[in-house]
Amino acid sequence: MRKHGAVTTLVLFACIGILFVSMDVGALRCMAGEDPPVEGALPVPSQEKVGLRYACGFTVEHQDTFKKIQVLSPWRDARVSFTYILVERGKRGPSVPPDSMVVEIPLQRVALVSTTQVPFFAMLGLESSIAGIARGRFVNSPPVAERIRQGLIQEIGVGDSGMVRNLNMERLFALQPDAVIVYGINDPEYHLQPKLAEAGFPVIVEASYMEPTPLGRAEWIKFVAAFFNRESYADRIFEDIARRYEFLAEQTRERVIHRPAVFHGMAHRNVWFMPGGESYAARLYADAGGDYIWKDDSSRGNMPLSMESVVERARDADYWVDVGPCGSLAELKGSDERYGLFRAFRQGNVYNNDAKIGPGGGNDYWETGVARPDLVLADLVSIFHPSILPSHERIWYRKLPDQGVMRP
Template identity: 40%
Template sequence: MATMLHRQSSESAGLTSLAAWALLSVCLSLCGCRSRPAPPPPPQEPPQRPQAGRLMTEVRYAKGFSVEAGDGFTRVRVTRPWRGAQTSFEYLLIPRDGEPPAEVGEAHVMRVPVQSVVAMSTTHLPHLEMLDCLDRLVGVNDISHVYSPEVIELHRQGTVVSVGREGTVDLEQLAATEPELVFDVALGQADADNYRTMLDGGFSVAVNGEWTEDTPLARAEWIKFTALFLGRVAEAERVFDAIAAEYERLAKLTAEVTARPLVFAGNEFQGTWYVPGGASYLAQFFHDAGARYVWDDDSSTGSITIDFEAVLERAREADDWFLHSGGFADLGGLAAADERYGLLKAVREQRVYCNDAQLSPAGRNAYFESGIMHPEQVLADLIHILHPELLPEHQLTWYRRIPPATEANR
């Protein structure tokens, strides 16, 4: 009995010893896994700034700016910032890792591509949208003037702020956005221009003179000017080349037309009529759309002011009237504004058009913000109106035909 108990005790001890060794082995194994150093994480790449890319481009239509290659920099000159300007602006664009030349004179030196911008004119916003650079927009002059739903949403989120109101600028609000560059527009009037105030305040400013150009394609080509500062030249060329090709294709459709409708444009404001001059960009639109403009013999590139009697003398028998403001719901509202409009053939035959086909809920007109960058669409609208047989399937984008008077407005 004792021998049996001793044997059982020895076996139990042996089993216990084996279990202990097994447990120890597991523990050592687990401890070994814990103590083995984990592999280091892969090195994190530092965030990359957008590169300047190509800083040269050919200017084909615009007359108000030029681009010249230098040794490690690009020289951009704005020679016509406003009509009749005796002042020009020169910018030396240097890649962020480059060095400016020893002599820069009065040129403004700017490191590109810039990372944050303020757009003082709503016409600069389509450039940022079409170049996929809205993420660099930090401010606009006055959000209440903006049509773009994307920019309005950025303002709602707090990403974009207003830095002024009604064409003025608040330097404190501007400074809070910390912009690397402000895109501005100037009129050559000290009491209306902000660029000098901003320059004196230490801000970098690029003056855009697109509004001085006399042809639709020349105005649209200023997207290349914006792109030079943003490092998006190749993108701007692709965008503009497509616009120019389509515009020129459409213009060829009317090159041989013999029946050219007589048209006029403009409207009355506080007793004075403002009409596009015969050498203006709107006159070019009419010519390319296959029309005769009643002021074709005028050499003005901007607007001219006349009285209604002068309008009546030239435009009484014009076939079509193109309004560029007014907001008339129907022809009854137009007649209520001035009953003499009924003397015009275009009104009697209900061929009055307005460029307010796209209005925001707040009443902002997309034409004045984005139409400048879509001259091919504007031209297509005009050709469809004047020569519907050439573009029978086209749907109006920017213009609408003002409908007949409703009962309430008769």
């Protein structure tokens, strides 16, 4: 009986491995942008209704002659929302209140201010609709990066590092995009929506980063798709990602007996910004079979903690993940000797999400990884519970070596 149970377990784990390896051949090429569908080859009814399962930051309502999209939480503690009325080109739209914006769809030319918005366009086969982008050198998506190299996508950012605070308005005026897609942020220095709107550009605020769950963030592909009449296609892509994520999370939950203790990040000027227990990162670690040390906290954002408090609570944790710019254990300890107090450090169980850095220095974890939480989850499961995915080749996570900065 015991032998039969062991065989069943091995077969199950083999099936899980096949699920996350076989998709790399065909589905990943299409879904992650390596071999996207030809534009125009996917006739999608513009009014096809597609529901939301995980995303809570936006809503979509389908009326007879238009779609209504509301962005509910554009940034943390926001007291405003944004409403878009999507009307088919050449058709008369409804009367709208002054706080709503009418958008003619499908959009044909857009400008993006964040590389995290790129994978949805690649997955939907909409690369040619991108006319401009800020920080284009950081883009990793092959078809989009190639169009940037060919000059088909123009650089609209000013400056080359940090968050985008200014755009090349002259170039934007020359590009004449149908819309500029920005992220919302509660900081006048970086909040681009008012500046662009004042200049006369139609502005769409995308707030996927506010989602507290990995699948909720990935489901914003449907937000992008609505502006291009590709909801049905987006739904198929998302459901496949969700199915893979849910399956692996369920199998991990059922099979794992011991959950290793996990903590996240590193200190900056003696302040450690630790993700709350209801955050995006906390959900990933839990679904991957980890015991996130701050899981009992109820916040979705980051908590500012002292180095001393983190050492006291995480000293004996099994794993330490996402250590920012550090490329090795020596580099990590060199930035602060107290990091050597953590057992995860002493045992070499420190992992960073920088295994896939593009030629321009962009970290693909914050590009493709955001849109493919199923693959991020597989990376983490293979770290916390390697027996579940013994053949998985990690995409974004790598174990920090003792010496040297060994980024690919």
